[in-house]
């Protein structure tokens with residue numbers, strides 16, 4: 001063995017703290033981001049994240065637990081989740097000509113699409129205010145984000161979107177239908193003009209489909225560049241992390257290449273199949289939530305000082321008296337109710353907050369706390 005020599009490189013000053021190394025090695029666009037913040041909800045009535053408030057009845061829980069005994073945790077899951085896809089195809093009325101791709105939540109599907117399409121000069125187009133993950137994932141993957149402002153009433157400015165498509169030639173357009181955080185459905189004809197004009201794919205994100213009266217699912221056969229995304233999260237299964245993309249097999253085949261092989265775990269596959277066998281139970285919960293949404297909307301509208309926006313989702317966006325959003329948010333929290341303050345989420349959302357429709361008692365507690373703040 002040759003004698004150890006003094007290594008010349010050791011004389012060059014080396015970064016001495018994580019901070020210096022991070023500055024050297026983490027991509028600048030990542031350093032500039034802040035991590036998605038999920039507030040601590042312990043001890044609070046949780047009306048901030050569009051979760052379904054209901055639990056399953058005991059007999060259903062027992063059946064489910066019995067089924068979990070059969071889970072083979074020592075084996076990798078079925079990489080194609082075939083049985084689950086069959087159930088989803090049926091439950092979601094996916095047209096025969098369309099394929100299905102599954103994600104660990106629809107967030108992962110957005111990530112797969114963007115990973116497969118990003119590159120120098122490529123862009124993702126959506127609307128502002130819209131679902132924040134579109135922009136975040138575009139940022140992670142180094143894809144340009146083009147956000148076209150909605151109109152003041154949160155309707156789609158189709159002419160502005162078409163002009164932006166013409167100018168930026170986006171690889172992918174994401175439109176949530178209904179939109180989050182505004183809760184409205186965009187004009188269907190405008191959406192179709194956008195699908196026709198887009199040079200790449202258009203993903204219609206129907207995360208809130210269960211609470212809405214319309215869908216683009218039946219149009220999949222008519223537009224080869226239309227993809228439709230759904231999730232079981234807002235239907236009452238947020239803990240499972242399961243999202244679905246439906247569309248032309250050729251497109252899905254490309255996105256499938258960037259999917260990690262076992263992204264839908266054994267427990268999720270089993271549990272989701274089970275839940276979809278009992279979809280009537282989930283549908284009944286959805287109906288209840290829609291009914292409670294109408295009631296909550298009317299009660300909020302009766303409070304002076306609030307502007308309440310009508311919703312086709314399981315949440316309601318509303319505007320507080322000018323400059324009062326933060327005080328209202330904190331006031332509610334002090335009363336034990338957690339909602340989401342959207343005041344800083346873009347110019348159109350000034351003074352706005354978003355509340356999830358919960359169980360009747362939770363909605364009542366929210367209303368009571370709202371009045372107690374004395375701000376409306």
Ligand SMILES: *Cc1c(COP(=O)(O)O)cnc(C)c1O
Pocket residue numbers: 050104105106107108131176179180205207230231232233238241242243
């Ligand atoms: C909640 C939400 C999703 C994410 O759903 P997951 O399947 O839980 O990842 C996607 N799109 C919109 C518009 C949402 O609001």
